Structure formats: C-alpha cells, structure tokens
Amino acid sequence: MAGELPVNSNSDVVLVRQHVRTAAIEMGLSLVDQTKVVTAASELARNALVYAGGGQVRIEIVQKGVRRGLRLTFSDDGPGIPDIQQALTDGWTTGGGLGLGLSGSRRLVDEFDLRSAPGEGTLITVTKWGR
Amino acid sequence: MDRVPILKLGDILIVSIQIDLQDQSVLALQEDLSEQVVATGARGVIIDISAVEIVDSFIGRMLATIAGISRMLDAETVVVGMRPAVAITLVELGLSLGGVRTALNLEKGVALLNHIESVQIASATR
Amino acid sequence: MGVILSIPADAGRRRIEELLQENEDRVFKRWLEIAGSASGGQVDRSSLASQLRELYQALRQSFGDSGDLSDLRGLLAELSRTRARQGFTSTETAIVVFGLKEALYESVEDDASPEALRGFIWFSRVIDDLGLFTVESYATAREKVILDQAEQLLELSTPVVKLWDGIVAVPLVGTLDSARTQVVMEKLLQILVDTGSEHAVIDITGVPAVDTQVAQHLLKTVVAARLMGAECVISGIRPQIAHTIVTLGIEFGDIVTKATLADALAHTLRASGVEFTKSRGSRIAVRTVED
Numbered sequence: 001m002a003g004e005l006p007v008n009s010n011s012d013v014v015l016v017r018q019h020v021r022t023a024a025i026e027m028g029l030s031l032v033d034q035t036k037v038v039t040a041a042s043e044l045a046r047n048a049l050v051y052a053g054g055g056q057v058r059i060e061i062v063q064k065g066v067r068r069g070l071r072l073t074f075s076d077d078g079p080g081i082p083d084i085q086q087a088l089t090d091g092w093t094t095g096g097g098l099g100l101g102l103s104g105s106r107r108l109v110d111e112f113d114l115r116s117a118p119g120e121g122t123l124i125t126v127t128k129w130g131r
Numbered sequence: 132m133d134r135v136p137i138l139k140l141g142d143i144l145i146v147s148i149q150i151d152l153q154d155q156s157v158l159a160l161q162e163d164l165s166e167q168v169v170a171t172g173a174r175g176v177i178i179d180i181s182a183v184e185i186v187d188s189f190i191g192r193m194l195a196t197i198a199g200i201s202r203m204l205d206a207e208t209v210v211v212g213m214r215p216a217v218a219i220t221l222v223e224l225g226l227s228l229g230g231v232r233t234a235l236n237l238e239k240g241v242a243l244l245n246h247i248e249s250v251q252i253a254s255a256t257r
Numbered sequence: 258m259g260v261i262l263s264i265p266a267d268a269g270r271r272r273i274e275e276l277l278q279e280n281e282d283r284v285f286k287r288w289l290e291i292a293g294s295a296s297g298g299q300v301d302r303s304s305l306a307s308q309l310r311e312l313y314q315a316l317r318q319s320f321g322d323s324g325d326l327s328d329l330r331g332l333l334a335e336l337s338r339t340r341a342r343q344g345f346t347s348t349e350t351a352i353v354v355f356g357l358k359e360a361l362y363e364s365v366e367d368d369a370s371p372e373a374l375r376g377f378i379w380f381s382r383v384i385d386d387l388g389l390f391t392v393e394s395y396a397t398a399r400e401k402v403i404l405d406q407a408e409q410l411l412e413l414s415t416p417v418v419k420l421w422d423g424i425v426a427v428p429l430v431g432t433l434d435s436a437r438t439q440v441v442m443e444k445l446l447q448i449l450v451d452t453g454s455e456h457a458v459i460d461i462t463g464v465p466a467v468d469t470q471v472a473q474h475l476l477k478t479v480v481a482a483r484l485m486g487a488e489c490v491i492s493g494i495r496p497q498i499a500h501t502i503v504t505l506g507i508e509f510g511d512i513v514t515k516a517t518l519a520d521a522l523a524h525t526l527r528a529s530g531v532e533f534t535k536s537r538g539s540r541i542a543v544r545t546v547e548d
Contacts, residue, residue, distance in 0.1 A: 213485045215443060215446030215450060215485065219442075219478075221484055222480045223477070233484055233486035235453055235485060243486075
C-alpha cells in the first residue's frame with residue numbers, strides 16, 4: 001500500500017493523521033505504536049504547513065526480512081533548515097511552538113532521516129517497525 | 132470548523148472532546164473556555180479527553196495554556212480520561228503538561244476539584 | 258568425458274523428464290523411503306506420501322511449463338513452514354528435497370546413456386536451488402515461530418494484581434528487557450483505567466538487574482501514570498540496582514521508592530485515605546476513612 005497526500009491546510013493535517021492511523025492498523029502495529037506514529041505524523045505535517053506553507057506526505061508499508069514497517073516521507077519546497085542539529089534540539093523553535101515537533105517525533109519512531117538545505121526544501125523520512 | 136461544546140454543571144465547566152481536533156478548533160476552544168470561566172464564575176474546568184486518540188504538542192500546549200489562563204481567573208483545570216497510549220506517547224514526545232492536574236475519569240476529576248476547594252477553604256480559615 | 262560434454266543440454270534435460278515419467282513409481286517409492294527415514298517416524302507415511310506426490314507433480318509440471326517454479330516454490334515454502342512448527346531441524350527438512358536426487362540417480366545409472374548423465378547434472382543444479390530455497394523458507398518460518406513464542410511469553414509473564422480497592426501491583430520477576438518492560442507497563446496503565454485505580458506499586462524485588470533502558474521505561478511509566486491521574490510507587494529496589502541507577506545518572510526525581518512491597522502498600526493505603534492502628538503486637542486494625 002502506498003499513497004500520497006497533500007498537506008496544505010489544517011484540515012489536511014487531520015486527514016494525514018487519519019490515513020496514517022488506518023495504515024498503522026492495517027500493518028498490525030500495537031496501539032501504543034499506532035499512537036506514537038500518528039502523533040509523529042501530526043507534528044511533521046504541521047511543521048510542513050507552518051514552516052514551508054505546505055507540502056506532501058507519502059505513506060507506505062515496507063518490509064525488511066520478517067518485519068514490516070510503516071514509512072512516512074514528508075517533503076516540502078519551503079525555505080529549508082539552515083542548522084539541522086539545532087532544529088533537532090528540544091525546545092528550539094522559530095515558529096512560536098514548544099520546539100518539540102522535530103526532536104519529539106524523532107523519539108516516537110524507529111528511524112528518522114532529515115535532509116534539508118537553505119532554499120532547497122526539506123525531506124523527512126520516518127519509519128516505525130512492527131514488533 | 133467544528134466547535135467543541137462547553138457544558139456547565141454547578142460551578143464546574145465540562146468539556147468533552149469527541150472529535151479529531153483541527154488546530155483552529157483547539158484555538159477556538161481555548162478562547163471559548165476563558166470567556167465562559169469569566170462569564171459563569173466557574174471554580175473548576177474539566178476537560179475530558181477519553182475519546183481523544185492522540186495528543187500532539189499543539190493540543191498539549193492548549194491544555195497547559197487553558198490551565199494557566201483558568202488559574203489566573205481563579206479556576207482549577209483537571210484533564211481527565213487520558214488513554215494509556217496517549218500518555219506514553221506524550222512522555223516520549225517530551226511533553227510533561229506541567230501545571231495541569233489530571234484524574235483517571237470524570238468522576239474522579241469532580242472529586243479532585245472538590246478536594247482542592249476544601250483544602251483551600253481549610254487553609255483560608257486556619 | 259568428451260562424449261558427455263558434446264551432448265546438447267536440451268537432450269539431457271529431455272531424458273531426465275522422460276525418466277521421471279517412465280520410472281515414476283520406482284523413483285517415487287525410493288524418494289518416499291529416503292524422506293521417510295530422514296523424518297524419523299515423526300510424520301505419518303500417508304500424509305508424507307501425499308505431500309511428496311504433490312511436489313513430484315509440481316516438479317514435472319514446472320519442467321513442462323518452461324521452467325516456471327512458482328507453484329513448486331509455494332509447496333516447498335508450505336512444507337518448510339509446517340516442518341519448522343513441528344520442530345524438525347533444517348537438515349531433516351532439506352533432505353526431503355535432496356533425497357529426490359538420490360532417488361532418481363538409480364534410474365539414471367540403469368539408463369546409463371550419456372544424455373541421462375548430462376541431464377542429471379542439470380537436474381542436480383535445479384534440486385540444489387530448491388533445497389537452498391527450502392532451507393531459507395525454513396529459517397524464515399523458524400524466526401516467525403520464535404517471534405510468536407516471545408510474544409506469548411510476554412503475555413504470560415505480566416501479572417497485574419489488585420492489592421486493595423484502588424491499589425494495583427505488578428510484581429516483576431526475572432530479567433527485564435526493554436520489550437518486556439514496555440509490555441508490562443502498557444498493561445499496568447490500561448488496568449489503572451479499567452479498574453479506576455489511582456495507585457500502583459511496581460515491585461522489582463525479583464529483578465536481578467536493570468539497564469539504562471529498563472530504568473528509563475520504569476521512569477516513563479511513572480510519568481505516564483501521573484499524566485493519567487495515578488501515582489506509582491516502586492518497591493523492592495536491590496542495593497545493586499540502586500547503585501546502577503545512581504551510577505548511570507538516571508534522575509528518579511520525586512518518584513516514591515520503598516524498600517519492600519509491604520512498605521509500599523502501607524504508603525499507598527495511607528495516600529488513599531486508609532488509616533491503620535497497631536494494637537497488641539501483631540494485630541493490625543484497619544479503618545477506611547470516607548471523605
């Protein structure tokens with residue numbers, strides 16, 4: 001299963017949460033893991049909306065040996081992140097939030113990959129593996 | 132945009148969140164509640180999140196803000212019914228909801244508000 | 258040698274197909290013998306025979322279908338799965354496949370034609386591939402069995418008991434790994450909701466050691482319980498574990514810890530408004546205060 005969703009408004013964020021939840025249930029993640037990955041999706045979708053004015057997310061189920069995982073890829077064409085290390089620090093924010101969006105969602109998933117450069121948008125790939 | 136209804140029971144305001152909240156609904160609820168606290172002179176606010184499947188940093192911040200505003204308006208806020216999965220996720224996310232009182236369910240939330248009030252009265256009359 | 262190598266591959270292959278058809282009864286009987294003795298009486302003959310019959314047909318079918326092995330692979334995967342679950346070793350499973358080589362070889366020897374010998378080399382290669390595939394599916398199936406068992410073990414080893422109205426306890430016994438701690442803790446939090454208990458005791462008397470991750474999980478559980486409106490007490494911390502926690506620099510903060518489960522129970526009873534008085538030595542009178 002794979003699907004691409006736009007993140008261009010607040011209601012899209014809600015839609016992203018619902019789609020990620022459906023995919024997480026479909027691949028058999030535990031309730032806690034479902035909640036974690038949906039929360040991470042919510043944070044990252046909101047980030048794309050707030051900092052880049054919108055973007056998109058691809059939801060797919062991946063396989064590694066006997067384990068299945070849920071992979072979310074958020075991409076946007078926003079201003080990008082100049083200092084990734086700093087952006088991943090708890091409490092660091094330029095958007096008036098709590099500064100937990102990136103650092104927090106990294107703790108909620110098993111794999112977290114962030115690619116960004118000023119002026120080149122941001123690409124974030126997160127994966128949650130089934131137990 | 133959906134608006135979350137606010138119920139009044141005696142001097143307690145009760146909010147039960149039953150929908151997947153959009154960010155604007157969250158902000159609207161924050162405003163509505165502080166207005167209602169002043170208008171009704173409520174001494175307590177209970178926010179029931181037992182139907183809420185996720186609390187991200189935005190909703191978490193809203194809960195803390197509501198608690199802070201209410202306290203300034205002389206009302207205590209109790210968040211009730213947080214699901215285990217939500218609580219575990221919040222801890223992992225790094226959100227501690229400092230200053231927000233919590234209870235397992237609505238009934239215990241009401242009991243907690245009564246307890247807080249009796250303690251306040253006791254210390255005031257001492 | 259030169260003679261054999263000059264035989265075109267196709268001819269050899271055709272000859273093997275013919276032999277498999279002409280000597281079907283003989284080859285099959287021998288194969289069943291080899292596979293049967295390798296399975297050591299753990300499988301009844303008639304079900305083995307029907308399984309092998311299916312494989313034999315699928316093999317011949319695949320030779321006819323220009324080498325499409327997908328049906329055959331499906332059957333072999335199924336065979337590996339059932340064998341892995343029944344507790345056969347990977348060798349015992351693989352011999353079922355490799356046995357066909359030996360079974361056919363007798364017919365090849367009797368035939369003694371260069372085509373048959375040349376074809377047998379090709380046939381060996383096919384069987385080797387299928388054998389490897391079988392071992393691989395066996396390993397995957399085994400891994401799945403182990404995962405399932407680990408999961409069942411987790412379910413078994415996580416009791417949550419009620420100590421008093423509104424007080425539950427989890428007595429943890431044995432080595433805690435991160436996965437088990439997580440499962441226990443999730444279960445504990447769920448029970449707090451289900452029973453409306455505002456107090457929980459996590460007793461780790463039976464835990465020989467904890468690592469950073471486990472200590473962190475315990476800590477997170479207490480914080481999560483607080484977010485839900487319940488308080489946790491940790492009891493039975495051994496000196497070594499206390500040492501570990503302090504050396505690792507894990508901040509337990511304002512979390513209540515008690516030496517024994519009894520102390521923890523007394524603490525939680527007091528916190529939930531129960532008063533008790535000691536009279537005449539060993540007897541304890543308990544009075545619950547209604548508020």
